[in-house]
Amino acid sequence: MINGMESVEPDAIDALVVFFENLSNNSSIPVPVSGWNHSSDPCEAKWTGIVCHDENLSVKSITFDSFNLSGTFNPSFICNIASLATSIVVISIKNNNLHADNLELIANCNQLTHLYVSGNRFVGNLPEAFSRLNNLKRLEISDNGFSGDLPNLPRISGLIEFLAQNNRLSGSIPEFDFSNLANFNVSNNNFSGKVPPGGDRFTPASYTGNVGLCGEPLPNKCGVPGDEHPLAAQTSDDSKKKGSNWTEILMYSGYALIGLAILLLIMLKVCKRGKKKKEELVEEGDDDTYRSKDENTLESVDFKSINMSKSEVFGGNSIESGPVSSSLIVLTSPEVNGLKFEELLKAPAELLGRGKHGSVYKVKCEEQGMTLAVKRIKDWVLPSDEFKLRMKRLNHVKHPNLLPVVAFYCSRQEKLMVYEYQPNGSLFKLLHGMPMGQTFDWGSRLGVASTIADALAFMHDELHLDNIPHGNLKSSNILLNNNMEACISEYGLMSVNNFNNSPIANNSMQFDQVDGFRGDIYAFGVILLELLTGKMPMVENNGMDLATWVVSVVKEEWTVEVFDRALIREGASEERMVNLLQIAIKCVDRSPELRLSINQVASMINNIKEEDERSIDVSESPFDIRI
């Protein structure tokens, strides 16, 4: 007992020691492990891998990720001891070489909110007992050898993450409440049948590698002869036999009829559209203005003015290969190597949006099997040579949360940037365009804030001497990649003159002596305010922009008023929200020199995040966290 607080009971200490002996199997553990003996207290002596609840010194989490452990994970040792079973909320043993024993007894640890066992050698069925872990929020079982049907995991109503890729799981995917899930991946298994309703909220990457799976978002439709994978028919045979053949024949004939009707309708529409387009062309003449039809090609909608000979391709030249001619687009990504400019112009293109500094098109390049986003920059005043030098410099600075430019085109008339298309949209969309009933939880918002701060800090460090800030940082330029991780896009596209005209410059007032880096800090502060308030940056609040409004409310000591109601409802820590708000306010200070540096910002946010992770509240209702 210390300071009048309970310490861990002796039987729990004994159980933990045996649990660890089984995990380690006397293997050589690269990192020194302290504690894990019968003579010390896990909380007082701070055993490696153990975090305790502050209030009563009981074990809260056990973490042994990447410890090269090659023994057995046997939850019975800890989950059969009441004091441990009721206190442990996190078990993380990712990336070891562990086998599992008595896995079903994990159900006794029913306070678990986070269970991470990915990257081990677990085999056999995932026990039905997992579905009784009704406080679970995040479950990661990927990269193991699990097989057979999944248990009834959808009954865990608070689950926000399920990662099970790279196993041998089979049967159908259970009907999860996908609107609750933030992360979901069952790729590279043996699942079959139809993706359940709502599953198309995730990209095909969450489902690929399951030969028997069909339906949205996968390209192969269910029940369409020749489209469904032959193995799908085979694997679903057993269950089909159980049903009545007649019902199925009727059902499929129904599908076929509906399909035929839809096909006819589409054909009718296409004919009409073709006719209309012809009429429009006659009316409009052949000018070079933008025609923002939804589905088109770059050549037809946007780039007729590009002055370039057809022999000028952009596959063979690398940015490293010395001086480039003014009209060449230079590729830097092996995936799109060989793509010709001509092909890019002819590929189906769709206007994604038009910003202050240009338009972005989604372009499908069938041959490369890639979807690209092409940005045409408007009114770029930086001379072409300088633009190329900048692209060359940017090409050398890589960060996992920075979306790289895969190609660019630069002539006197045109500047085009080519990126990989990110199917999960932008942070702006996530914050301000969520369907009703879905929210973006505090932990995820904090995660995005720290990811972006870290990436921006890295970029500022790398590019300070080159004087290349982002220059146009905003939530629509933060894109979510396939793993739903935030990535900064369009870094360094703005020239100083463009930057002077940008909303950031206008809002931050003090840009006569432009310091783009401090402008980025201001812009990042606005993103933090969007995350905290859920409000759009330029939406007027009593005639004020977001930063001015927040500062004025906080001055009146109505701080709580600014927070997004969804965060309050979720029960996010007010203390940590206020801490983040204080950082944001220091970022949007009107005097650039009073703003924090990005390194300070990143480390402060990371502290808040760590504190938040440490304080996973056992009593938190599973219904509270939603994304």
Ligand SMILES: Nc1ncnc2c1ncn2[C@@H]1O[C@H](COP(=O)(O)OP(=O)(O)OP(=O)(O)O)[C@@H](O)[C@H]1O
């Ligand atoms: N690589 C990409 N993948 C998917 N969507 C993208 C990509 N790049 C941009 N977008 C989306 O395209 C839309 C238009 O982008 P654009 O950059 O023109 O708009 P903006 O950021 O509001 O304006 P600007 O950058 O000109 O100030 C935005 O919704 C943006 O999120």
